[in-house]
Amino acid sequence: MNYFRLILFIASVCAIDISNKHLRPYDLNKIAGLHEVTTELETPPSITKSVWYLNIYDSQDKDGKDKMDVENCPDDSQICGITEVLLNGKEPVVSEVVAFSRNLKPSIETNDNNVTVQLTGAYWGKQSIAADIVFECSKDGDYDKDLLELVGWNRQQLELRIKSKAACRSDNKGRKDDKNKDKDKDGKHDSDSDGSWGWFTWFFILGVIGFAAYIIGTAWLNVSNRGSSNEAFSEFVDAVVEVVSRIPGFLRELAGKIFGSSNRGGYSAV
Template sequence: MRPTTSLSLSLLSTLLLLPISTLAAFTGEAEADGVKFDFTQLKTHSVVVEHKQDPSVLKSTYTINPAGKIELSKDEKEDRCPDGTQVCMISRLWYGDKPDEHAAQIISFGNVESPKDSEPEYTIMRDEEKKVLGLNVTFHGPEYGEKKLKQNAIVKFLCDQEMTGLEEPDKDGKGTNALKFVAYEGDQTVTLEWRTKYACEKPLGEAPAPSQGSWGFFTWFIVIVFLVVAAYLIFGSWLNYNKYDARGWDLLPHSDTLRDLPYLIKDFLRRAVNTFQGSGGRGGYSAI
Protein backbone atom coordinates (compact mmCIF):
# COMPACT_ATOMS: atom_id res chain seq x y z
CA MET A 1 0.00 0.00 0.00
CA ARG A 2 1.33 3.47 -0.88
CA PRO A 3 0.56 6.95 0.50
CA THR A 4 -2.03 8.91 -1.46
CA THR A 5 -3.35 12.43 -1.16
CA SER A 6 -6.25 13.96 -3.10
CA LEU A 7 -5.40 16.64 -5.66
CA SER A 8 -6.42 20.22 -5.06
CA LEU A 9 -10.04 20.46 -6.18
CA SER A 10 -9.76 24.19 -6.76
CA LEU A 11 -6.85 23.63 -9.11
CA LEU A 12 -8.54 20.83 -11.03
CA SER A 13 -11.77 22.77 -11.42
CA THR A 14 -9.98 25.71 -13.05
CA LEU A 15 -7.30 23.85 -14.98
CA LEU A 16 -7.36 24.08 -18.75
CA LEU A 17 -4.94 21.73 -20.48
CA LEU A 18 -3.46 23.01 -23.72
CA PRO A 19 -1.74 20.89 -26.38
CA ILE A 20 1.08 18.81 -24.91
CA SER A 21 4.66 19.48 -26.01
CA THR A 22 7.67 17.23 -25.65
CA LEU A 23 11.32 17.94 -24.93
CA ALA A 24 14.38 15.82 -25.58
CA ALA A 25 15.41 16.74 -22.03
CA PHE A 26 13.99 19.22 -19.53
CA THR A 27 16.78 21.58 -18.45
CA GLY A 28 14.68 24.11 -16.58
CA GLU A 29 13.59 26.19 -19.57
CA ALA A 30 10.44 25.77 -21.64
CA GLU A 31 7.99 27.74 -23.75
CA ALA A 32 4.32 26.88 -23.93
CA ASP A 33 1.45 28.79 -25.54
CA GLY A 34 3.68 31.86 -25.97
CA VAL A 35 4.78 31.92 -22.33
CA LYS A 36 8.43 31.35 -21.41
CA PHE A 37 9.40 29.63 -18.19
CA ASP A 38 12.85 29.60 -16.62
CA PHE A 39 13.44 27.43 -13.56
CA THR A 40 17.24 27.44 -13.76
CA GLN A 41 17.39 29.50 -10.55
CA LEU A 42 15.95 26.54 -8.65
CA LYS A 43 18.21 23.87 -7.23
CA THR A 44 17.90 20.20 -6.29
CA HIS A 45 15.05 19.90 -3.80
CA SER A 46 13.59 17.07 -1.71
CA VAL A 47 10.45 16.27 0.23
CA VAL A 48 10.00 13.37 2.68
CA VAL A 49 6.67 11.59 3.20
CA GLU A 50 5.95 9.14 6.03
CA HIS A 51 3.37 6.34 5.93
CA LYS A 52 2.75 4.18 8.98
CA GLN A 53 2.88 0.43 8.45
CA ASP A 54 2.84 -1.11 11.94
CA PRO A 55 5.26 -1.93 13.36
CA SER A 56 7.33 0.09 10.89
CA VAL A 57 7.15 3.44 9.11
CA LEU A 58 7.74 3.78 5.39
CA LYS A 59 9.65 6.97 4.61
CA SER A 60 9.74 8.01 0.97
CA THR A 61 12.11 10.72 -0.23
CA TYR A 62 11.30 12.46 -3.50
CA THR A 63 14.19 14.44 -4.99
CA ILE A 64 14.09 16.55 -8.15
CA ASN A 65 16.50 18.75 -10.07
CA PRO A 66 14.53 20.90 -12.56
CA ALA A 67 17.66 22.09 -14.37
CA GLY A 68 19.36 18.75 -15.03
CA LYS A 69 20.43 15.52 -13.42
CA ILE A 70 20.55 14.94 -9.68
CA GLU A 71 24.13 15.04 -8.42
CA LEU A 72 24.50 11.77 -6.55
CA SER A 73 26.83 11.21 -3.65
CA LYS A 74 29.87 9.04 -4.41
CA ASP A 75 29.31 7.30 -1.07
CA GLU A 76 25.94 5.97 -2.25
CA LYS A 77 26.63 2.86 -4.30
CA GLU A 78 23.47 0.78 -3.96
CA ASP A 79 20.50 2.79 -2.68
CA ARG A 80 20.40 5.47 -5.34
CA CYS A 81 18.81 6.22 -8.69
CA PRO A 82 20.79 5.76 -11.93
CA ASP A 83 23.12 8.49 -13.17
CA GLY A 84 21.28 11.17 -15.15
CA THR A 85 18.05 10.90 -13.14
CA GLN A 86 15.97 14.09 -12.73
CA VAL A 87 13.31 12.82 -10.34
CA CYS A 88 14.19 10.11 -7.81
CA MET A 89 11.97 8.24 -5.36
CA ILE A 90 13.59 6.19 -2.60
CA SER A 91 11.46 4.44 0.04
CA ARG A 92 12.88 2.83 3.16
CA LEU A 93 11.31 1.09 6.16
CA TRP A 94 12.13 2.45 9.62
CA TYR A 95 11.77 0.54 12.86
CA GLY A 96 11.75 3.13 15.59
CA ASP A 97 14.81 5.28 14.97
CA LYS A 98 16.62 2.58 12.96
CA PRO A 99 16.30 2.42 9.17
CA ASP A 100 16.30 -0.82 7.24
CA GLU A 101 19.67 -1.69 5.74
CA HIS A 102 18.39 -1.56 2.16
CA ALA A 103 15.79 0.60 0.45
CA ALA A 104 12.38 -0.98 -0.11
CA GLN A 105 11.79 0.86 -3.36
CA ILE A 106 13.89 2.91 -5.80
CA ILE A 107 12.27 4.45 -8.87
CA SER A 108 13.76 7.00 -11.26
CA PHE A 109 11.88 9.35 -13.58
CA GLY A 110 13.41 11.24 -16.48
CA ASN A 111 17.03 10.79 -17.51
CA VAL A 112 19.03 13.53 -19.22
CA GLU A 113 21.68 11.01 -20.30
CA SER A 114 19.18 8.84 -22.20
CA PRO A 115 16.38 11.28 -23.17
CA LYS A 116 14.99 9.04 -25.93
CA ASP A 117 13.76 6.61 -23.28
CA SER A 118 12.15 9.30 -21.10
CA GLU A 119 11.17 12.34 -23.16
CA PRO A 120 9.39 14.70 -20.74
CA GLU A 121 6.07 16.26 -21.68
CA TYR A 122 4.89 19.66 -20.56
CA THR A 123 1.81 21.82 -20.84
CA ILE A 124 0.85 25.22 -19.50
CA MET A 125 -1.87 25.46 -16.85
CA ARG A 126 -4.49 28.23 -17.02
CA ASP A 127 -7.70 28.98 -15.19
CA GLU A 128 -11.06 29.75 -16.77
CA GLU A 129 -9.97 33.38 -17.29
CA LYS A 130 -6.83 32.25 -19.14
CA LYS A 131 -4.61 33.34 -16.27
CA VAL A 132 -1.38 31.34 -16.08
CA LEU A 133 -1.31 28.99 -13.10
CA GLY A 134 2.02 27.39 -13.90
CA LEU A 135 3.64 24.61 -15.91
CA ASN A 136 2.84 20.91 -15.75
CA VAL A 137 5.84 18.65 -16.54
CA THR A 138 5.62 14.85 -16.81
CA PHE A 139 8.78 12.77 -16.45
CA HIS A 140 8.62 9.17 -17.61
CA GLY A 141 10.27 6.26 -15.87
CA PRO A 142 10.74 2.53 -16.44
CA GLU A 143 8.31 -0.30 -15.83
CA TYR A 144 8.26 -1.36 -12.18
CA GLY A 145 6.79 -4.04 -9.94
CA GLU A 146 5.26 -7.43 -10.62
CA LYS A 147 2.67 -5.87 -12.92
CA LYS A 148 5.35 -4.02 -14.89
CA LEU A 149 3.53 -0.71 -14.52
CA LYS A 150 4.97 2.22 -16.47
CA GLN A 151 6.12 4.82 -13.95
CA ASN A 152 5.48 8.57 -14.32
CA ALA A 153 6.22 11.63 -12.22
CA ILE A 154 4.04 14.72 -12.69
CA VAL A 155 5.63 17.90 -11.36
CA LYS A 156 3.33 20.92 -11.20
CA PHE A 157 5.30 24.17 -11.05
CA LEU A 158 2.69 26.48 -9.52
CA CYS A 159 2.78 30.28 -9.65
CA ASP A 160 3.30 31.78 -6.19
CA GLN A 161 4.69 35.32 -6.05
CA GLU A 162 5.42 34.95 -2.35
CA MET A 163 7.81 32.01 -2.74
CA THR A 164 11.11 31.71 -4.58
CA GLY A 165 10.91 27.91 -4.67
CA LEU A 166 14.07 27.53 -2.60
CA GLU A 167 12.25 27.30 0.73
CA GLU A 168 12.86 24.07 2.62
CA PRO A 169 12.63 22.90 6.25
CA ASP A 170 15.64 22.94 8.55
CA LYS A 171 17.27 19.84 10.02
CA ASP A 172 14.54 19.66 12.67
CA GLY A 173 11.83 19.67 10.02
CA LYS A 174 10.66 23.18 10.86
CA GLY A 175 9.82 25.69 8.17
CA THR A 176 7.99 25.77 4.85
CA ASN A 177 8.86 23.44 1.99
CA ALA A 178 8.19 24.84 -1.48
CA LEU A 179 8.05 21.26 -2.79
CA LYS A 180 4.98 19.26 -1.77
CA PHE A 181 4.07 15.61 -2.23
CA VAL A 182 0.52 15.23 -3.55
CA ALA A 183 -0.04 11.56 -4.38
CA TYR A 184 1.35 8.26 -5.62
CA GLU A 185 -1.61 6.78 -7.47
CA GLY A 186 -2.01 3.27 -8.78
CA ASP A 187 1.56 2.39 -7.85
CA GLN A 188 2.68 4.16 -11.01
CA THR A 189 2.05 7.94 -11.00
CA VAL A 190 3.74 10.33 -8.58
CA THR A 191 2.43 13.89 -8.36
CA LEU A 192 4.44 16.73 -6.82
CA GLU A 193 3.70 20.45 -6.52
CA TRP A 194 6.46 23.06 -6.51
CA ARG A 195 5.40 26.60 -5.64
CA THR A 196 7.66 29.30 -7.03
CA LYS A 197 7.53 32.80 -8.49
CA TYR A 198 9.39 31.46 -11.52
CA ALA A 199 6.19 29.70 -12.60
CA CYS A 200 4.35 33.02 -12.95
CA GLU A 201 3.79 34.80 -16.25
CA LYS A 202 5.84 37.99 -16.54
CA PRO A 203 3.70 41.12 -17.00
CA LEU A 204 3.68 42.73 -20.44
CA GLY A 205 6.22 45.50 -20.75
CA GLU A 206 8.43 44.14 -18.00
CA ALA A 207 12.01 45.12 -18.69
CA PRO A 208 14.18 42.21 -19.74
CA ALA A 209 17.11 41.15 -17.63
CA PRO A 210 20.28 43.20 -18.15
CA SER A 211 22.36 41.84 -20.97
CA GLN A 212 25.51 40.03 -19.96
CA GLY A 213 26.97 40.28 -23.44
CA SER A 214 30.46 41.42 -24.41
CA TRP A 215 31.63 45.04 -24.66
CA GLY A 216 30.81 47.07 -27.76
CA PHE A 217 33.25 48.24 -30.43
CA PHE A 218 33.64 51.75 -28.99
CA THR A 219 34.50 50.42 -25.53
CA TRP A 220 37.13 48.07 -26.93
CA PHE A 221 38.55 50.95 -29.04
CA ILE A 222 38.98 53.16 -25.95
CA VAL A 223 40.58 50.32 -23.99
CA ILE A 224 43.03 49.50 -26.80
CA VAL A 225 44.02 53.18 -27.27
CA PHE A 226 44.59 53.55 -23.53
CA LEU A 227 46.77 50.44 -23.43
CA VAL A 228 48.84 51.60 -26.45
CA VAL A 229 49.45 55.06 -24.96
CA ALA A 230 50.33 53.58 -21.57
CA ALA A 231 52.75 51.11 -23.15
CA TYR A 232 54.38 53.92 -25.17
CA LEU A 233 54.86 56.12 -22.11
CA ILE A 234 56.22 53.29 -19.97
CA PHE A 235 58.65 52.07 -22.63
CA GLY A 236 59.78 55.63 -23.48
CA SER A 237 60.35 56.47 -19.81
CA TRP A 238 62.35 53.27 -19.30
CA LEU A 239 64.46 54.06 -22.39
CA ASN A 240 65.17 57.65 -21.30
CA TYR A 241 66.10 56.50 -17.81
CA ASN A 242 68.54 53.81 -18.95
CA LYS A 243 70.03 55.66 -21.95
CA TYR A 244 70.13 59.29 -20.79
CA ASP A 245 69.80 58.87 -17.01
CA ALA A 246 66.81 61.19 -17.17
CA ARG A 247 64.79 62.22 -14.12
CA GLY A 248 61.38 63.82 -13.48
CA TRP A 249 59.66 65.28 -16.54
CA ASP A 250 62.64 64.33 -18.68
CA LEU A 251 61.67 60.68 -18.28
CA LEU A 252 58.60 61.12 -20.48
CA PRO A 253 58.98 60.80 -24.24
CA HIS A 254 58.90 64.19 -26.00
CA SER A 255 59.07 65.95 -22.64
CA ASP A 256 59.92 69.29 -24.30
CA THR A 257 56.73 69.12 -26.35
CA LEU A 258 54.69 68.23 -23.27
CA ARG A 259 56.14 71.22 -21.38
CA ASP A 260 55.29 73.57 -24.23
CA LEU A 261 51.83 72.05 -24.79
CA PRO A 262 49.91 74.60 -22.62
CA TYR A 263 51.59 77.50 -24.48
CA LEU A 264 50.96 75.88 -27.86
CA ILE A 265 47.28 75.48 -27.02
CA LYS A 266 47.09 79.10 -25.81
CA ASP A 267 48.75 80.35 -28.98
CA PHE A 268 46.41 78.25 -31.14
CA LEU A 269 43.32 79.64 -29.41
CA ARG A 270 44.57 83.24 -29.75
CA ARG A 271 45.18 82.78 -33.47
CA ALA A 272 41.73 81.20 -33.91
CA VAL A 273 40.05 84.13 -32.12
CA ASN A 274 41.94 86.67 -34.19
CA THR A 275 40.99 84.84 -37.38
CA PHE A 276 37.27 84.92 -36.56
CA GLN A 277 37.39 88.56 -35.48
CA GLY A 278 39.28 89.53 -38.65
CA SER A 279 36.74 87.78 -40.89
CA GLY A 280 33.95 89.95 -39.47
CA GLY A 281 35.50 93.30 -40.59
CA ARG A 282 34.43 95.26 -43.70
CA GLY A 283 36.44 94.89 -46.90
CA GLY A 284 37.66 97.77 -49.21
CA TYR A 285 39.75 100.94 -48.51
CA SER A 286 39.95 102.54 -45.11
CA ALA A 287 38.90 106.24 -44.74
CA ILE A 288 41.64 108.96 -44.70
Protein backbone atom coordinates (compact mmCIF):
# COMPACT_ATOMS: atom_id res chain seq x y z
CA MET A 1 0.00 0.00 0.00
CA ASN A 2 1.25 3.43 -0.90
CA TYR A 3 1.40 4.98 2.55
CA PHE A 4 3.06 8.13 3.72
CA ARG A 5 2.72 10.54 6.62
CA LEU A 6 2.80 14.28 6.56
CA ILE A 7 3.32 16.18 9.81
CA LEU A 8 2.28 19.82 9.57
CA PHE A 9 3.10 22.41 12.21
CA ILE A 10 1.19 25.57 11.45
CA ALA A 11 1.55 28.80 13.38
CA SER A 12 -2.09 29.76 12.99
CA VAL A 13 -4.78 27.42 11.76
CA CYS A 14 -8.20 28.68 10.78
CA ALA A 15 -10.21 25.59 11.60
CA ILE A 16 -9.44 22.56 9.42
CA ASP A 17 -8.30 24.41 6.30
CA ILE A 18 -8.71 22.03 3.37
CA SER A 19 -6.95 24.41 0.98
CA ASN A 20 -3.66 23.18 2.44
CA LYS A 21 -1.41 21.96 -0.38
CA HIS A 22 -1.13 18.48 1.15
CA LEU A 23 -4.91 18.02 0.87
CA ARG A 24 -5.20 19.14 -2.77
CA PRO A 25 -5.33 15.57 -4.14
CA TYR A 26 -8.74 15.25 -2.45
CA ASP A 27 -12.15 16.87 -3.06
CA LEU A 28 -12.68 17.88 0.56
CA ASN A 29 -13.76 21.33 -0.58
CA LYS A 30 -17.04 19.71 -1.66
CA ILE A 31 -17.88 18.88 1.95
CA ALA A 32 -16.67 22.15 3.47
CA GLY A 33 -18.86 23.73 6.10
CA LEU A 34 -20.42 22.82 9.44
CA HIS A 35 -21.22 19.16 10.13
CA GLU A 36 -22.97 17.72 13.17
CA VAL A 37 -23.88 14.38 14.66
CA THR A 38 -26.35 13.74 17.49
CA THR A 39 -26.56 10.93 20.01
CA GLU A 40 -29.14 10.37 22.75
CA LEU A 41 -28.95 8.21 25.84
CA GLU A 42 -31.84 7.39 28.15
CA THR A 43 -30.87 8.34 31.69
CA PRO A 44 -34.22 8.10 33.53
CA PRO A 45 -35.90 10.28 34.43
CA SER A 46 -33.95 12.33 31.88
CA ILE A 47 -32.49 11.97 28.41
CA THR A 48 -28.88 12.94 27.80
CA LYS A 49 -28.36 14.44 24.37
CA SER A 50 -24.93 15.06 22.88
CA VAL A 51 -24.24 16.98 19.68
CA TRP A 52 -20.78 17.15 18.11
CA TYR A 53 -19.98 19.87 15.60
CA LEU A 54 -17.12 19.86 13.09
CA ASN A 55 -16.23 22.91 11.03
CA ILE A 56 -14.42 22.14 7.75
CA TYR A 57 -13.01 25.40 6.45
CA ASP A 58 -11.81 26.36 2.97
CA SER A 59 -9.78 29.58 3.08
CA GLN A 60 -10.03 29.90 -0.72
CA ASP A 61 -13.81 30.13 -0.51
CA LYS A 62 -14.80 33.76 0.01
CA ASP A 63 -18.02 32.58 1.69
CA GLY A 64 -16.21 30.15 4.00
CA LYS A 65 -16.48 30.69 7.76
CA ASP A 66 -13.59 30.04 10.11
CA LYS A 67 -15.75 30.75 13.16
CA MET A 68 -18.22 28.28 14.62
CA ASP A 69 -21.57 30.00 14.96
CA VAL A 70 -23.09 27.55 17.44
CA GLU A 71 -24.70 28.50 20.73
CA ASN A 72 -22.59 27.60 23.78
CA CYS A 73 -19.56 26.80 21.58
CA PRO A 74 -16.50 29.08 21.68
CA ASP A 75 -16.13 31.11 18.47
CA ASP A 76 -12.63 29.79 17.84
CA SER A 77 -13.72 26.13 17.92
CA GLN A 78 -13.14 23.79 15.02
CA ILE A 79 -14.68 20.91 16.98
CA CYS A 80 -17.26 21.37 19.69
CA GLY A 81 -19.39 18.96 21.69
CA ILE A 82 -22.49 20.04 23.63
CA THR A 83 -24.19 17.73 26.12
CA GLU A 84 -27.65 18.59 27.43
CA VAL A 85 -29.89 16.96 30.00
CA LEU A 86 -33.55 16.88 28.94
CA LEU A 87 -36.39 16.63 31.46
CA ASN A 88 -40.09 16.64 30.64
CA GLY A 89 -41.58 20.07 30.96
CA LYS A 90 -38.26 21.77 31.66
CA GLU A 91 -35.70 23.66 29.65
CA PRO A 92 -32.64 21.66 28.60
CA VAL A 93 -29.68 22.00 30.92
CA VAL A 94 -26.22 22.19 29.36
CA SER A 95 -24.02 19.85 31.38
CA GLU A 96 -20.86 19.60 29.24
CA VAL A 97 -19.06 21.70 26.63
CA VAL A 98 -15.98 20.20 24.97
CA ALA A 99 -14.09 22.34 22.45
CA PHE A 100 -10.99 22.06 20.27
CA SER A 101 -9.60 25.44 19.26
CA ARG A 102 -8.80 26.22 15.63
CA ASN A 103 -5.38 27.42 16.84
CA LEU A 104 -4.26 23.88 17.63
CA LYS A 105 -1.43 22.56 15.49
CA PRO A 106 -2.63 19.48 13.61
CA SER A 107 -0.83 16.54 12.10
CA ILE A 108 -2.14 14.98 8.92
CA GLU A 109 -1.82 11.35 7.86
CA THR A 110 -2.82 10.41 4.33
CA ASN A 111 -2.98 7.22 2.32
CA ASP A 112 -4.99 5.90 -0.61
CA ASN A 113 -8.07 5.19 1.52
CA ASN A 114 -8.38 8.01 4.02
CA VAL A 115 -7.11 11.24 5.50
CA THR A 116 -6.69 11.54 9.26
CA VAL A 117 -6.38 14.89 11.01
CA GLN A 118 -5.04 14.59 14.55
CA LEU A 119 -5.46 17.34 17.12
CA THR A 120 -3.60 17.39 20.42
CA GLY A 121 -2.94 19.97 23.09
CA ALA A 122 -6.56 20.74 23.99
CA TYR A 123 -7.89 20.72 27.55
CA TRP A 124 -11.27 20.03 29.06
CA GLY A 125 -10.86 21.58 32.46
CA LYS A 126 -7.59 20.09 33.68
CA GLN A 127 -7.95 17.00 31.48
CA SER A 128 -5.81 16.83 28.35
CA ILE A 129 -7.87 15.70 25.36
CA ALA A 130 -7.14 14.77 21.74
CA ALA A 131 -9.16 14.18 18.60
CA ASP A 132 -8.87 12.16 15.40
CA ILE A 133 -10.98 13.18 12.42
CA VAL A 134 -10.94 10.46 9.77
CA PHE A 135 -12.06 11.28 6.23
CA GLU A 136 -12.69 7.83 4.79
CA CYS A 137 -12.85 7.18 1.06
CA SER A 138 -16.21 5.83 -0.06
CA LYS A 139 -16.55 5.64 -3.84
CA ASP A 140 -20.26 4.83 -3.49
CA GLY A 141 -20.86 7.81 -1.22
CA ASP A 142 -21.96 11.30 -2.05
CA TYR A 143 -21.31 14.87 -0.98
CA ASP A 144 -24.31 15.24 1.33
CA LYS A 145 -23.73 17.17 4.53
CA ASP A 146 -25.13 14.49 6.87
CA LEU A 147 -21.92 12.51 6.81
CA LEU A 148 -20.40 12.98 10.26
CA GLU A 149 -20.24 9.93 12.54
CA LEU A 150 -19.21 9.71 16.18
CA VAL A 151 -16.90 6.72 16.47
CA GLY A 152 -16.02 7.19 20.11
CA TRP A 153 -15.50 9.58 23.02
CA ASN A 154 -14.08 8.43 26.35
CA ARG A 155 -13.54 11.90 27.82
CA GLN A 156 -9.90 11.82 26.73
CA GLN A 157 -9.92 10.80 23.08
CA LEU A 158 -12.50 11.82 20.48
CA GLU A 159 -12.82 10.08 17.13
CA LEU A 160 -15.02 11.40 14.36
CA ARG A 161 -15.45 9.98 10.88
CA ILE A 162 -16.79 11.18 7.55
CA LYS A 163 -17.35 8.65 4.77
CA SER A 164 -17.41 10.31 1.38
CA LYS A 165 -15.94 10.05 -2.10
CA ALA A 166 -14.53 13.50 -1.36
CA ALA A 167 -11.88 11.66 0.68
CA CYS A 168 -10.79 9.48 -2.25
CA ARG A 169 -7.36 10.37 -3.54
CA SER A 170 -7.02 11.59 -7.10
CA ASP A 171 -3.34 11.71 -8.12
CA ASN A 172 -3.99 14.11 -10.99
CA LYS A 173 -5.83 16.67 -8.87
CA GLY A 174 -3.81 19.63 -7.71
CA ARG A 175 -0.75 18.86 -9.77
CA LYS A 176 -1.21 21.83 -12.08
CA ASP A 177 -0.46 24.17 -9.19
CA ASP A 178 2.84 22.40 -8.50
CA LYS A 179 3.85 21.56 -12.08
CA ASN A 180 6.15 24.55 -12.43
CA LYS A 181 7.04 24.81 -8.76
CA ASP A 182 10.75 24.98 -9.38
CA LYS A 183 10.44 27.63 -12.11
CA ASP A 184 7.73 29.76 -10.60
CA LYS A 185 7.66 30.12 -6.82
CA ASP A 186 5.46 32.63 -5.02
CA GLY A 187 4.47 34.14 -8.37
CA LYS A 188 8.05 34.90 -9.41
CA HIS A 189 9.55 33.33 -12.51
CA ASP A 190 12.96 31.81 -11.99
CA SER A 191 14.98 33.82 -14.50
CA ASP A 192 18.34 32.50 -13.31
CA SER A 193 18.08 29.31 -15.34
CA ASP A 194 17.07 31.17 -18.50
CA GLY A 195 19.78 33.76 -17.98
CA SER A 196 22.44 31.14 -17.38
CA TRP A 197 21.46 29.29 -20.56
CA GLY A 198 21.74 32.50 -22.62
CA TRP A 199 25.11 33.34 -21.08
CA PHE A 200 26.55 29.90 -21.88
CA THR A 201 25.17 30.04 -25.41
CA TRP A 202 26.85 33.34 -26.17
CA PHE A 203 30.06 32.20 -24.52
CA PHE A 204 30.09 29.09 -26.70
CA ILE A 205 29.39 31.05 -29.91
CA LEU A 206 32.11 33.59 -29.17
CA GLY A 207 34.51 30.79 -28.32
CA VAL A 208 33.85 29.04 -31.64
CA ILE A 209 34.27 32.29 -33.57
CA GLY A 210 37.51 33.09 -31.75
CA PHE A 211 38.89 29.62 -32.32
CA ALA A 212 38.00 29.76 -36.02
CA ALA A 213 39.71 33.14 -36.31
CA TYR A 214 42.80 31.67 -34.66
CA ILE A 215 42.93 28.75 -37.13
CA ILE A 216 42.44 31.02 -40.14
CA GLY A 217 45.08 33.44 -38.89
CA THR A 218 47.57 30.62 -38.31
CA ALA A 219 46.96 29.24 -41.80
CA TRP A 220 47.49 32.70 -43.29
CA LEU A 221 50.80 33.11 -41.48
CA ASN A 222 51.94 29.70 -42.69
CA VAL A 223 51.09 30.64 -46.26
CA SER A 224 52.97 33.90 -45.97
CA ASN A 225 56.06 32.25 -44.45
CA ARG A 226 56.23 29.15 -46.66
CA GLY A 227 55.02 30.65 -49.87
CA SER A 228 52.63 27.72 -50.44
CA SER A 229 49.14 27.16 -49.18
CA ASN A 230 48.89 23.40 -49.80
CA GLU A 231 50.42 22.25 -46.52
CA ALA A 232 48.72 25.04 -44.55
CA PHE A 233 45.37 24.24 -46.12
CA SER A 234 45.80 20.58 -45.18
CA GLU A 235 46.56 21.58 -41.59
CA PHE A 236 43.54 23.87 -41.60
CA VAL A 237 41.21 21.10 -42.82
CA ASP A 238 42.53 18.69 -40.18
CA ALA A 239 42.02 21.26 -37.44
CA VAL A 240 38.46 22.05 -38.55
CA VAL A 241 37.55 18.34 -38.69
CA GLU A 242 38.89 17.86 -35.17
CA VAL A 243 36.95 20.84 -33.85
CA VAL A 244 33.70 19.73 -35.50
CA SER A 245 34.08 16.19 -34.13
CA ARG A 246 34.36 17.58 -30.60
CA ILE A 247 31.33 19.87 -30.81
CA PRO A 248 28.58 17.19 -30.13
CA GLY A 249 30.34 15.95 -27.01
CA PHE A 250 30.86 19.49 -25.77
CA LEU A 251 27.20 20.33 -26.35
CA ARG A 252 26.04 17.21 -24.48
CA GLU A 253 28.28 18.05 -21.54
CA LEU A 254 27.13 21.66 -21.53
CA ALA A 255 23.43 20.73 -21.72
CA GLY A 256 23.86 18.13 -19.00
CA LYS A 257 25.37 20.68 -16.62
CA ILE A 258 22.72 23.29 -17.34
CA PHE A 259 19.58 21.19 -17.41
CA GLY A 260 20.85 18.73 -14.81
CA SER A 261 21.17 21.49 -12.23
CA SER A 262 18.00 23.36 -13.19
CA ASN A 263 15.80 20.25 -13.00
CA ARG A 264 16.58 19.62 -9.34
CA GLY A 265 13.64 20.49 -7.19
CA GLY A 266 10.62 19.17 -5.30
CA TYR A 267 9.53 19.94 -1.79
CA SER A 268 9.24 18.16 1.47
CA ALA A 269 6.45 18.43 3.97
CA VAL A 270 6.91 21.06 6.68
